Amino acid sequence: MHTGLTVGEFSRVTHLSIKTLRHYHEVGLLAPAAVDPGTGYRHYSLDQVPTAQVIVRLRNLDMPVADVKAVLAAEDVGTRNELIAAHLARLEDRLAQAQSAVESLRDLLARPAHAAAVEYRTVREQAAIGIRAVVDRQDVVSWWQGALGELHGFTRARGLRTTGPLGGLFASGLVQDERGDALVFVPVEGEVRPVGRIDAVVVPGAELAVAVHRGPLQTIDLTYGDLGTYAARHEIGVDGPLREFYLRGPLDGVDDDDWVTEVGWPIFRADG
Template sequence: MDDRANVTHDDTLLTIGAFAARARLSAKALRLYDRLGLLAPAHVDEATGYRYYRAGQVERARLVALLRRLDMPLARIAEVVHAGGDRAAGLLDAYWADVEARVAGQRTLAEYLRGRLTGRDSDVYGKFAVETVDVPEQVVLSESRHVLADELPTWIAASLGRLEEAARDCGGVTAAPFVVYHADVSAESDGPAESCVPVADEAAARAWSEERGRTRRTRVRVEPAGRLAYTRITKAQVAFPQILAAFGAVEEWIAAQGLTVTGPCREVYFADWEAAGPEDPVCDVAFPVR
């Protein structure tokens, strides 16, 4: 609602200085909030350009200030203050969930970097429990792309979404989707990476790929049965580069056990990514071994 609406200039209005003191904000901040549509003056004198505020606007001014203390960007503050009620609370909840996810990711990154800086990588690796699992032969729909590390999260989500939708015409998804790294993916190296979704009906999958998969170079292949050495990680640990600690831990465990890596490393996504919180397990970092 426009704070200027239906207001007359009378003695109940506060100058910007008086209002700033009452709201515990600076006049500079109030001018910025006005420019961004967060807190408009109740009245602006046409002759002098002086801004005046109602005492009743103090609550909104303090709300804006408190949201800023959460480091909320001004554009998101505008959404909150204009929403009001339960919707505003929901927007705040969504923002804070993003903050917690970012902090959780930064925490795991700090642990990873601490190990590298001190030369005690093994201390970091020791926090990961590594196990093995036998995986049966699987028919997979796959999509490959050369992709850099900062592009990877968006591409993984999009490609797995496309493949899971295609799987509906191929007998359905039979196991957790996974992403195979055929070469290094980093800020400088672009893989390629391959998104894979196991499906039930090989013939239907090949027909789908031939008819509708050419745009994305979707292909069908058979993933052979084998054994994976893996460690389970949380959503916060999936982000690059902290996920490298998980890969390092599995590689160190494989060497210690006298096993041999037989194929490219992978990430197996067994949980609902959107529903998971930062500390929820979502992914297995794995290597095929014998």
């Protein structure tokens, strides 16, 4: 009667090194079928070969050990498949992020040496409706999207007349401290009663150096870099929130490659 495979034999059958098999035993992924109490020698059964093969494939997909354990312990096929599908979805998200990062790097390397065109602009104080919050940097994009949609829906539902494009004000702390004040607004005509997160606001005036960013927000740092470099070289930058105007964006039903955003950097102007 066959008593099982030694660790060396099981290693050859599964193409897993003895070191790896020892590790899988220690972390509770694949325990030997039997361990000799006298010698400590480990023996595996032939029935464990398919389990080892499943573990190899799941680990090759970077599935965490805890998740692999959950898959192996699943009592039914449906539960097992749900766990695997969830991990595959996470991998696809990571792949999409990696592809986006690769494309962004290629765009940067192919970018013309000249910076974005910069113009000076005096922005007057404006009455508006807005949503204001203190936001963590990692949450600012999702917060921004939600605020834009809420303001757009409110403006349409109330039949308000807008007097300018949707815009945003972002404190320097969002970048420097990874948390700071943010305001998304839309200039409107007339008085508006506050509802929920939406409040009447006054957007302060400012002197700005402005450049146009075309494309998704993932690459807007390049335009900010152009403006910041320009302001530093000309020694005209001042403290104050960074400003954006969304001339074409997610509410217009276009691809993010077709978005158009004006970026404003606060400056001191001595030309009157």
